[in-house]
Amino acid sequence: MKKQMRLDKYLAQMSIGTRSQVKQMVRKGQVCVNGTVVKKPEYKVDPDQDQVVADGVKTQYVHEEYIMLNKPSGVVSATKDPREKTVLDLIDGQKRKDLFPAGRLDKDTEGLLLLTSDGELAHRLLSPKKHVDKTYYARIQGRVTNEDVKVFLKGLDIGDEKPALPAVLQVLIEGEISEILITIQEGRFHQVKRMFKAVDKKVVYLKRISMGSLVLDETLMPGQYRNLTEEEIQRLKEEQNE
Template identity: 65%
Template sequence: MKIRLDKYLTEMSVGSRSEVKKAIIKGLTEVNGETVKKPEQKIDPALDQVCFQGRRITYAAMEYYMLNKPAGVISASEDRHETTVVDLITEKKRKDLFPVGRLDKDTEGLLLITNDGELAHRLLSPKKHVDKVYYAKIAGKVTEEDKKVFAEGVDIGEDKLTLPAKLHILKSGEESEITLTIREGKFHQVKRMFHAVGKEVVYLKRLRMGSLVLDENLKTGEYRALTDEERRTLTGENE
């Protein structure tokens, strides 16, 4: 599908639409080795080679990044006062990236950053029941009884109990360690579930969302593009 040259450059974060138009008119853009001065010229992103001020600008219709979110960063696309998860993706080409779902400001771990709205809907839709796996440290002794309560559904003050969740106890004591698999994404859900059984989450990290597993080589705050296999599995191309 062909698109306008100014739209192509704007989507690839070269500048604002007005800035790009002025630059094209000044003759700062080449398409297939020839200078183009018409912002409205149509090009094929799959076939045409575009250079801006001598720099090759490759087109990406979709981008997919895995971020190991650090605490203190908000799950948003932009914010006037705080650092967002999208701000951390410094090598992004597109301006329309967003986080798929939210992690609380103090929560760490796996977060998918993309501009694929269809994929985001599929992962977040309550009807899809996509598994989300968390590791947590809990103030208080997590017990087998807690496992039973979580497996049956927890009353967190809403009309319905939470969906059944799988609680695995790694360590039980004054500070317990657990992994928890849930199939929803309610506001502060993990914290509210433990609060309902008289305990407090003191550290929370997401490890997995659907088929996507946090890369253990990614340090907190680091990110990487998804591999082709990760992307195909997430988007259903392997089905």
């Protein structure tokens, strides 16, 4: 059985306009389905088969959208904000209006952020029960030692009711400003910063480089983005179904 949907919903989901705007377009005769003008917003279309032209522009239905963003510092992980620039403000030509960030990065944190319309996948990626690895590169004010590695591996009290789960800490450079990789399986508020604060050190730079099987594309400069490949999408879905 073919899945059909209302014409106005189709157009609104493809970011042609708001639901009320596209209804007006349809009623004014600005929308054609398979070469025929349709003036009823409730008209049913098959998104996979029917050809829809809105105001002279051919549209192609996208069931879900998956975008990898190298989030820059100074941008908030939200769909809308009255005062701050959001990650969605960086995206030109998004296909679906229901795009949202799967998880959050602090305003001053850079790196991998998945923007998607796939709520089911995002939920599984973010579910504490799934224990999805999230790896960050960081520069730390203070000397990070093997003792810190052991402490992080045991789990750490960061001031919440429960200690943070064990984290894998790898020291890349030990010095007054240390460079490290850290892999966590949670997404608590300011978690990495609070973990280092608990051992009397301070995060001065933080960048997420991977989330599950998804690894930040090194060719993307901060603020740049690209669509996920079919292989990347498939791997994400497969590992969340395991």
